Amino acid sequence: MAEEKSLNFIEEIVEEDLKSGKYKEIVTRFPPEPNGYLHMGHAKSICLNFGLTEKYGGYTNLRFDDTNPVKEDVEYVDSIKEDVQWLGFQWKNEYYASDYFEQLYNFAVSLIKKGLAYVDDSTAEEIASGKGTPTTPGTNSPYRDRTIEENLRLFQEMRDGKYKDGEKVLRAKIDMAAINMHMRDPLMYRIKHAHHHRTGDKWCIYPMYDFAHGQSDSIEDITHSVCTLEFVPHRELYDWFIKSLEIFPSHQYEFARLNMTYTMMSKRKLLQLVNDGVVDGWDDPRMPTISALRRRGFTPESIREFCNRIGVAKRDNLIDVGLLEFCAREHLNRITDRRMVVFDPIKVVITDFPEGKTEWMEGENNPEVETLTFRKIPFTREIYIEREDFMEDAPSKYFRMTPGKMVRLKSAYIVNCDSVEKDADGNITQVNCSLLPDSKSGGENANIKVKGTIHWVSIEHAKKAELRLYDRLFTEANLDDAPGEFKDYLNLHSLDIIPDAYIEPSLLDAKDDDHFQFIRKGYFVLDRKHSSSEKLVFNRTVTLKDSWAKELKKGE
């Protein structure tokens, strides 16, 4: 039974349009500019655009908005395609705004012929000052009243490469006194003698966003062109071009972009982090990019669930990054196999367990699935446990190993902690325990109530692996409001590498991108970039919830 979920405002519009018969099917598009990697903000847009046509029928195009050759690159095209598909969406058509350059040129010519566009020789500065301000009207350019014939000729010459960058532009002839600044004779074309990643050197004039985006939508019969709030003032111009050109009337709808706590979502600033070497590339697991989240171990399911939960509205928002972590835990808890890994070892000797003996325990892979499966875990006289799981003088609420108390070794025996050995400096070198008879899993005494259960690995069988523990990249929750530079708030401890953690041997079978829960520690994924047959590297996706840590914090 599907749960009745309320609609967001865009779904309401779509339902109305379908109900009224305005459209038989809807068409949306995801229109990235290939000038950087996709991040969580794009994921929200992707889920919205593809989600709409998944839900209501129709289809979604992937369209690269590649109208600015100096910033764009095929590297970005490739990564964008990979990320969209990885999220689980498939576009109907792969299009490029650059595929429409010829048609857009013809559109421009038709506007010139209608007397609705003109070539302007003014400099950038002159045009800027001619725009006026939001409270004072602009002034007409001295070139505004050129004849149609002259405009036609000059525009052709612009295309033919007769002019240098910046020498001339094509402008729409609207109203220099318009209240909406975007209507004050906006630029349609500028000259850029630059190599384009797809059209090469064929063009030296390139359309501006406003004269490419809406027209591309129209060419593709996009019914609902969904974008973010900063484009609201562009909508009047979007509609003006479509109306003046008398082409298919796509409509633009705007929603609030995603902001997350402790997260930088500006492509430009992310590029800065990459270029300055603050992070190790766009897919550094601390980045908010899709490729980074993938490497970090987030699943597409968890990202889509997150996008579902945050909703779509027009109000500015700042989503707690904890919600993304919640979605990751929720999914990973269901799908991951459990393994035991000791991060910071302390040696424990089971004094009454025979030397040289290996007992193979049955460990549950995942208690959350219906049909349980098991793996073999070797148990021996000498094991490692987590240093923080032993305490010599423990408070009453401490449920782990402490002298005189019993604790359960996960999937193995209950042991009693008998004594501690120290070196000359008083450092603990070894803890001695004895077994509680028949307390092995399934044994007679196995169901005895013991407060704590801890994880362990057999010293003889343990293998080594590198663990990378990530923390948030920034120390400030709301980077937009924080004074100063965003780089002032970099978290210097966002990456903590444990070069030699001790892993149970079954982990040797891990393959690229395999997810695990390291019991009591967190969710990890085998890093495809840094792992080799000699050295396994695991990235921590997210910790487990830790109510003991919370308890400790309270005491502070």
Place this chain on the structure above:
RNA sequence: UGCCCGAUAGUAUAAUGGUAGUACGACAGUUUUUGGUACUGUUUGUCUAGGUUCGAAUCCUGGUCGGGCAACCA
């Protein structure tokens, strides 16, 4: 100080003139061979002042606060 958009628990998001609900968080508890998971309970909200109405989070008006708009960027 022109125009545009917005304002509901800590954070998001519903309620579309008729009981202010949900999720995450926080807090308390139950269960547990993960101090995990699951489950239960508690907590906290309609920016403000008027108006319309039998009845307003919702409609109207004024105000306040937040965001956006003057790139040959998208």
